[in-house]
Amino acid sequence: MMTIDGLFAAGDAVSGPATVIEAIGGGKRAAEAIDRYLNNIPQPRMPKIPIRYNMEAPMEMSASRKMTLKRPEMPMLNVDRRRTMFQQAELGYDEKSVRREAARCLRCDICRRCAKCVEICRDKMGIDALQFGYMDFDNPSETDFRATSEKCITCGACAANCENKAIVIEEADDIRTLKLCGTILNKQEIQYCEECSAMLPSIEYMQFLSQKTSDVTKVIENRLLCNNCQRKLSAKINIETRPVNQS
Template identity: 85%
Template sequence: IPQPRMPKLPIKYNIETSIEMSASRKMTLKHPEMPMLNVDRRRTMFQQVELGYDEESVRREAGRCLRCDICRRCGKCVEICRDKMGIDALKFGYMDFDNPSETDFRATSEKCITCGACAANCENHAIVIEEEDGQRMLKLCGTILNKQDIQYCEECNAILPSIEYLQFIAQKTGKLTKVTENRLLCNACQRKLSAKINVETRPVT
C-alpha cells in the first residue's frame, strides 16, 4: 500500500562553542580511563560493563577534540603560511591525509608572527585572529596557538601589528623602512615623517 510522503523536516545544526585553552594544556591532556564494572559482578549480572565518565572526565575529554565539525583539515592554512608567507609556523601533522605525522600545537609560537594570513584564507573560520587585553592571539578551534603583545603608534596611538610582524615587514621592504626603523609608527605617520625628513634634507637649488 503506497504511503503518503511526509514533508522533509528542517534540520538545524548547532555548532557548540569551542573550549578555549592554551596549546600547552591541549598537548598535555590525556584520554581519561573508562571506569569499568568489577569482574566478579560481571559474572552474575548483565549490567553494562563500561560505567561511563563523570562530568569532569567528559569535560577533559571534550578538550582533546579537534573539532572536525569546524576544521575540515583542508590544509590551506598550512600551505599559506609555508608557501606564500615563507614562515612555516603551522605544524599540523594530522591534516596530511597521505602522510600524517605528529602534531605539536606548541611549535606554532616559535615562528608565528600573527600576520593573520592563515585566518584570512580559512573558509570555515576554524583558525582566527583575535585581540583581547592588549594581546593578539591566533586560535585554532579554541586552542590558543600564539599570543603576542599589540603595539601602538608613538605619534597617534593607532594599533599596530606585533613586533615580530613589523620585523618581518622590515626585512621584506629593506630600505623603504630605513628612515623610521627605530620608531613604532603607523603607515600614515611614517609617510608624514618621511616627507618631513625629505623636505629638511633636500638640497637648496
C-alpha cells in the first residue's frame, strides 16, 4: 500500500467491506497515529492486516434450513413484576435457543461481502446462480440460498476466486458440494472417466463446456471419458477405420 505523508485512512477504504466493529477499531488506530504525527512521535511498527488467532468453524446446514430459521423469542419477565420492580425485563435465551440463533449467523467474519463470487458467476461465467441480494447493491435481487442449486453447475469459479475461502467446493463420497460459510448451496454427483477413473466435472458443467468449445470431455460410444482417454480412443478408432493405402 502506498504511503502519503500526513494522510490517514480507516474503515472500508483500508479493509474493503467489513464490520462496524473493525471500522471503529481502525478509526481508533488512525486517531492514535494522527496524534503521534502531530506530536512528532515516530509511528510504531504495525502488522499490515489484523492477525486472526482463531476462527469458529461455520455450522453446516442446508440452504432451506438457513432460509427458514427464525429469531427465537426472548423470554420476558412477567408484566406485573415489571410494573413493580427494576429487574431486567429480558431474561435471556437458554442454550438451545442460543444455538438456534447462532445458526442464523451469516458469518461476516469469513465472507467479507466483496461480491466477487456473484460477479464471476453472473458476468464471467454467464450463469448467475448466486442470489445474494445483501452483497450486490448495484444489481438488487432477493437473497435466496436455495435458488443456487437450480442453476449452479459446480464449475468452482466462484470458490477459486474467493480470497477468504468463504465459498468453497468440496469433493467427498462421490459428491461435489458448493458451500457458503457452511450453508450447502448445491450438491452434484462426481463423474469418473470410464477408462482411467479420473475425476470429471459434473454432467451439467460438461454440457455447459460442450456449448462453448468442442475440446472437452464428452461421451464417445456411450462412454464418459476424460480428455486424455477421449483422444486415445479417437486415435484408435481413426486408425482402425482408416482405409489402407493400396500400392
